[in-house]
Amino acid sequence: MSNQAFPAIINPRKWAEKGFSWSGELPLSHFARLCESLQGSEGAVKAQLQFGVDEEGLRYMRGQLQTQVTLICQRCLTPVVKTLETELSMGMAWHDEAAAALPSYYDPMIVSEEQVELLPVLEDELILALPLVAMHDDCEVQTEFGEPVQSEVDERPASNPFAVLAQLKK
Numbered sequence: 271m272s273n274q275a276f277p278a279i280i281n282p283r284k285w286a287e288k289g290f291s292w293s294g295e296l297p298l299s300h301f302a303r304l305c306e307s308l309q310g311s312e313g314a315v316k317a318q319l320q321f322g323v324d325e326e327g328l329r330y331m332r333g334q335l336q337t338q339v340t341l342i343c344q345r346c347l348t349p350v351v352k353t354l355e356t357e358l359s360m361g362m363a364w365h366d367e368a369a370a371a372l373p374s375y376y377d378p379m380i381v382s383e384e385q386v387e388l389l390p391v392l393e394d395e396l397i398l399a400l401p402l403v404a405m406h407d408d409c410e411v412q413t414e415f416g417e418p419v420q421s422e423v424d425e426r427p428a429s430n431p432f433a434v435l436a437q438l439k440k
């Protein structure tokens with residue numbers, strides 16, 4: 271099943287029992303929900319997926335996802351490119367209760383029907399891998415005038431009304 275077209279809909283349990291795997295690239299633009307948080311949707315997601323049944327008889331999907339995304343730096347407010355990389359280790363469960371009983375090294379993958387859309391499952395994992403706050407490794411806070419902001423600024427009153435009055439009197 272390697273290097274074939276991406277399987278949009280799979281039967282995860284059957285894939286686990288057969289030990290199927292899939293690897294390939296998916297356009298980032300296919301991940302519409304993820305792209306809502308991004309600046310642009312160019313690029314590709316590299317995916318490597320391995321299905322199987324472990325020693326305890328639990329069906330799993332393991333693998334890796336990797337892509338590069340453009341976010342807005344929360345410090346200088348310009349685009350910053352970040353690598354998203356996430357390791358998948360998902361145990362299949364029919365419902366929430368069974369999911370709660372999975373060993374802690376598995377993230378639950380609720381598979382309540384035979385057929386599952388694979389892409390949204392991968393997309394959820396990528397969204398979870400997004401940094402809470404994206405920043406360049408090295409940049410400075412910019413004001414609209416392009417000058418670094420002093421840290422004390424926040425503690426001062428926004429403006430001094432008497433200063434405005436003084437200006438008017440001149």
Ligand SMILES: [Zn+2]
Pocket residue numbers: 343344345346347348350405406408409410
């Ligand atoms: Zn920055």
